[in-house]
Amino acid sequence: MMQISVPLRTPTWFSRRRLLEEKLSDLHKCSNLEHVKQIHAQILKADLHQDLYVAPKLIAAFSLSRQILSAVNVFNQIPEPNVHCYNALIRAHAQNSQPSHAFAVFFEMQRCEMCPDNFTYPYLLKACIGQSWLPVIQMIHSHIEKTGLYSDIFVPNALIDSYSKCGPCGLTAALNLFTSMEEKDIVTWNSMIGGLTKAGELEKAYKLFDEMPVRDMVSWNTMLDGYTKKGDMDKAFKLFEKMPERNIISWSTMVWGYCKAGDIDMARIMFDKSPAKNIILWTTLISGYAERGLVREASTLYEQMEETRLKPDDATMISILAACAESGIMCLGEKIHASINRSRYKCSTKVSNALIDMYAKCGCLEAAFDVFNGIGKKDVVSWNAMLQGLAVHGHGKKALELFSRMIHEEFEPDKFTLVGLLCACSHAGLVEEGRKYFYSMEKVYGIVPEIEHYGCMMDLLGRGGHLKEAFALLHSMPMEPNAKILGTLLGACRMHNAADLARAVSVHLLKLEPSDVGNYSLLSNIYAQAGDWTSVADVRMQMKRHTGGQKPSGASSIELEQKVYDFTVLDRSHPRSDDIYQMIDRLAHDLKLVGYAPVVEE
DNA sequence: CTAGGGTTAG
Numbered sequence: 283m284m285q286i287s288v289p290l291r292t293p294t295w296f297s298r299r300r301l302l303e304e305k306l307s308d309l310h311k312c313s314n315l316e317h318v319k320q321i322h323a324q325i326l327k328a329d330l331h332q333d334l335y336v337a338p339k340l341i342a343a344f345s346l347s348r349q350i351l352s353a354v355n356v357f358n359q360i361p362e363p364n365v366h367c368y369n370a371l372i373r374a375h376a377q378n379s380q381p382s383h384a385f386a387v388f389f390e391m392q393r394c395e396m397c398p399d400n401f402t403y404p405y406l407l408k409a410c411i412g413q414s415w416l417p418v419i420q421m422i423h424s425h426i427e428k429t430g431l432y433s434d435i436f437v438p439n440a441l442i443d444s445y446s447k448c449g450p451c452g453l454t455a456a457l458n459l460f461t462s463m464e465e466k467d468i469v470t471w472n473s474m475i476g477g478l479t480k481a482g483e484l485e486k487a488y489k490l491f492d493e494m495p496v497r498d499m500v501s502w503n504t505m506l507d508g509y510t511k512k513g514d515m516d517k518a519f520k521l522f523e524k525m526p527e528r529n530i531i532s533w534s535t536m537v538w539g540y541c542k543a544g545d546i547d548m549a550r551i552m553f554d555k556s557p558a559k560n561i562i563l564w565t566t567l568i569s570g571y572a573e574r575g576l577v578r579e580a581s582t583l584y585e586q587m588e589e590t591r592l593k594p595d596d597a598t599m600i601s602i603l604a605a606c607a608e609s610g611i612m613c614l615g616e617k618i619h620a621s622i623n624r625s626r627y628k629c630s631t632k633v634s635n636a637l638i639d640m641y642a643k644c645g646c647l648e649a650a651f652d653v654f655n656g657i658g659k660k661d662v663v664s665w666n667a668m669l670q671g672l673a674v675h676g677h678g679k680k681a682l683e684l685f686s687r688m689i690h691e692e693f694e695p696d697k698f699t700l701v702g703l704l705c706a707c708s709h710a711g712l713v714e715e716g717r718k719y720f721y722s723m724e725k726v727y728g729i730v731p732e733i734e735h736y737g738c739m740m741d742l743l744g745r746g747g748h749l750k751e752a753f754a755l756l757h758s759m760p761m762e763p764n765a766k767i768l769g770t771l772l773g774a775c776r777m778h779n780a781a782d783l784a785r786a787v788s789v790h791l792l793k794l795e796p797s798d799v800g801n802y803s804l805l806s807n808i809y810a811q812a813g814d815w816t817s818v819a820d821v822r823m824q825m826k827r828h829t830g831g832q833k834p835s836g837a838s839s840i841e842l843e844q845k846v847y848d849f850t851v852l853d854r855s856h857p858r859s860d861d862i863y864q865m866i867d868r869l870a871h872d873l874k875l876v877g878y879a880p881v882v883e884e
Numbered sequence: 885c886t887a888g889g890g891t892t893a894g
Contacts, residue, residue: 635891
């Protein structure tokens with residue numbers, strides 16, 4: 283007789299399990315950590331943690347409540363995990379944005395000759411999303427073709443989803459697969475439309491949307507999101523009006539779209555009209571107000587949100603803090619910091635990082651440092667945010683010290699670290715150090731210089747007056763220079779009165795960024811300094827032609843009595859604009875009297 | 885399969 287080894291299932295085992303049955307049925311959907319911990323304790327007591335029905339659910343529950351280590355622990359204690367256990371762990375890593383761990387589990391599975399099923403591949407594909415791992419997706423695709431798991435529509439649908447979010451080549455592959463599929467369900471259509479809208483292919487997306495046999499909420503919301511992400515709020519609104527029904531996602535999408543399009547009043551109307559409000563909807567509008575520097579509105583709304591029973595999560599804090607950092611409204615940032623401290627939940631590293639960035643961008647480096655020093659578990663972003671904060675405020679030496687500390691504490695620098703470091707050198711005039719870091723970064727830290735690093739070098743060399751070297755570097759770059767690089771160089775030309783070099787740069791720059799007022803203004807100042815008034819007049823004309831009606835870019839702002847005031851080049855929109863310019867002229871006059879020589883007179 | 889999310893050079 284053949285010997286089969288199965289776990290001993292005695293009557294006691296069944297009764298123990300039945301006792302927990304009810305609690306176990308939805309365990310894998312539970313994200314409440316306290317609840318999960320409680321059930322975990324009961325499972326341990328009943329000695330069911332190695333059971334092949336219970337363990338995968340437990341892994342899923344730990345993953346949902348963001349306890350990935352506990353999930354891994356559960357898995358490691360299973361003597362002979364089956365495919366469900368492996369799938370649960372792969373899914374857990376995918377959900378916790380650890381794609382490489384997900385694949386490590388998959389390879390372990392192959393090593394044990396465990397056969398993947400129609401759940402394994404979709405979970406793996408999920409892990410690929412956002413990673414630009416086209417070859418990996420192709421590898422999975424060929425695995426699937428070999429195993430014949432195509433028949434389950436779940437599998438090709440997952441392929442379409444991950445392919446279509448993986449660049450132009452991926453999108454083509456997704457479209458090919460989509461066309462070749464004989465049977466499609468609504469998820470197939472929705473995934474394809476989602477991929478097209480994410481790639482900005484709105485016309486193609488709408489064509490499919492129009493063709494599809496049945497549409498559900500997801501189809502409508504996907505199209506809506508596509509238009510709002512493109513900034514086409516007219517089309518979005520028309521679609522929104524045509525929707526047979528709307529849910530909270532539809533309303534949030536509209537609020538977000540109007541916020542980004544700068545139509546904060548419409549955003550507010552949508553918010554007020556939305557029949558239900560969740561934390562995402564609140565977060566979106568508060569961030570929208572904060573981004574535009576509307577301190578009072580943002581603060582009031584934040585207080586109102588605190589009065590609801592809705593619990594702000596990490597995304598809420600991060601989103602609003604980032605908006606505060608962008609517009610420089612520290613008072614709201616501080617308010618959020620205070621309510622984080624008041625709540626008994628400990629601040630996650632991501633939120634702390636957002637706090638550091640907010641304080642640093644608002645110019646309060648002490649507060650940024652306090653948060654930085656108080657973080658329990660720093661990550662590379664914490665260091666980068668602090669480093670960048672020190673760098674942009676001219677504390678070059680302190681930034682370099684912080685970098686040494688970072689290396690000493692065995693953190694691995696990434697490309698952002700190097701940007702911060704080079705930026706620190708440039709702002710502190712440490713040309714030699716900057717050169718050293720730039721030319722050794724690949725060898726020492728394994729980071730290949732990208733366009734941002736070249737940008738830092740343009741600034742470093744340009745400021746230091748090494749214009750020739752900067753131009754040589756520009757021509758030796760392995761990538762096409764962008765507007766930011768050329769703008770940096772133009773700024774350096776201005777600093778060192780290099781009108782001829784400026785002329786050469788501007789040809790390309792004005793082609794890349796024809797509607798940016800700052801570039802024209804910079805260029806006209808350079809020509810004015812050189813006394814080339816013909817060129818000045820020419821630049822002015824070009825500017826009028828290309829920027830008419832466009833919003834000027836680049837602004838500074840100050841916060842005064844709950845309102846943020848923006849200052850932009852050549853802006854005359856303020857009602858007391860004449861007074862303001864008169865005051866500037868008077869200040870310039872007074873400065874000249876005490877010996878300050880402005881670079882440019884007009 | 886659909887909504888908010890931390891660090892990037894002028």
